[in-house]
Amino acid sequence: MATLPASGFDETSAGILQRIGLFRARVFEADDNDAPFSDSLPKVDPKARRRLLNDISGFLIDHDLDVNPVTLAAAHEACSGLNPAFARSVKQQDDAGEPVTQIWLEEISATDPASENRSLENLATKLERGIEDLSKATKTAREATSEYGDELERRVDHLNSSLDTTGLIASLSDFAKEMLARSRQAEENLRASEQETARLRKNLDRARKDAEVDYLTGLPNRRAFEEALRVEYAQATRKRHPLSVAYCDIDHFKAINDTHGHEAGDRIIRQVADNLSALCGKDCYIARHGGEEFALLFRGVTPEEALELLDNARAELAARRMINRRTDKPFGQVTFSGGIANVVSYADPREALAAADEALYRSKEGGRNQIRLADA
Template identity: 65%
Template structure:
């Protein structure tokens, strides 16, 4: 991928066992980090882009290979002779605001409110305890000297009633704080779930997939079982959107999500990687077998003839292309994703509506 956007590909070194818990940035060879920095700076300079946090993030994702979709879009734009402008890059990297049901700002407000409630309840308890202690100390001092028994009993009774009332008030404050804390915990759990679910298809999203890929990669290394990853991309999706509208395009995305999901068993994991792209992880499945399964789904979809329900106009043949890589043949899971993406690119270049294995030069559809 990186060669196609004018940058040399960065290869990640295989990690040694005693470094397995180190952050990824600490596991990369210093020379590799230097090459990545050079690639990022060259990208920004070549396309006359400002050095901003968002541009640096986009350049890092494209140059490091962690966002193959962005790298491929850059490459295709270069092939068409069109510039990589600031406006285009911002549109290419925009994050859908509907991806989460609850914004970070709302969640932060909930957390702040919950902390305030807990703080108030805690202060109230400390204040009540201090008041009780001071008052009891005074009553004990009164008992040391001469006093009117009836007056003392009345005073102690009033004090006890005040203590009971204050205790009940504090108890109610604590209950309210507990309810707020429980609500905050539910919101946090929901936010964690939303952060890993694609709002349009209901499938896991890219973040969730990358976590499963990392875990499955380590497990496959330990067990020696095969592990295959596939990248799929809807063919000519821009034409579908331009011709039928984004609502119809969303329907096509959901239809293909269902088609690919039909492949998934306990040994297969599917996610929407972004836009019109999907990724699948085949655990315990050789790449050739994964290709056969994916090819069967491709043929089933290509045989369908879907119609735009709103306009009654046919979509024509809707297809997807795919690339498959053997994860254990790569030094890093991200390198396997890049290899699958390269195979997908070959499938697109050779006519679309076909599946390619990484490293395979040709295969009849």
């Protein structure tokens, strides 16, 4: 994660800023003739919004959950289609006959990198509003001080030019000059305060960018990917070019952690991230979606073409024999499975992500170390 520049505020404030997640994702490099994204974003479908609300209420009722921020956030994660891994965990809990309780949801959410961002959004909003208010107040005060100083200067000139030089006039003149100097100093102090505000805003912008980056791999995180998916879906449907989404998961990752430890598991995640990143050019967007899962967007690439690219990366990784350098024990064969869907064939990009996740699940059940296309 990038280091925040010096800004004059304490380490606690800097630590909070580094963890704020509000920056909008960087997406593919746009073509020269692309229209602005804001002009091409799809409108919210009232029917889709109503269906999502019904699904969320059904989730809460079916699992006998209270209505509170924790359960509402979990219900949205499970029903919106933006977090297939979380929805799959809920389904597995149901299939095992285990209750989906608020305590269980909190434990699952605690492992989700995005959950911390959600809890800090209100803090970030308040902080940004405070910066804006301070900037406005500083500007207003500085303008008022400047006007006051100019007026004092005019009065001093008038006293010196139109009245006899007496002790009283000299005293008044000296006093006015002193007040003028103080006014000018106050103006300088306010200007410095305004510059500090600008630095604080710059740091907030930097923190937003940092919050879009996965700390372990340096890749964009799930929050960034969701925004990229939304924007690229709008671009693809408007321009009618192919857009494929892939969802990948490292095979038997829990066994790697249990055998070699979490530090070694982190190295495997970084290795797979590097392996997948190698196939990504300007028309491919890769993100760590959470845990040992990765998501990729292929712009201008059909699902069949994306399958070939991703399968080559899978084969290259599977052919390697990696050693845990810390213990000299072999990791054995490290592989990943994946699923691919055609984004533009769905009315909602979240449905495409869910379809890719379903294809990934079939790859896992089919023996792992393979890539499958979603059902048309």
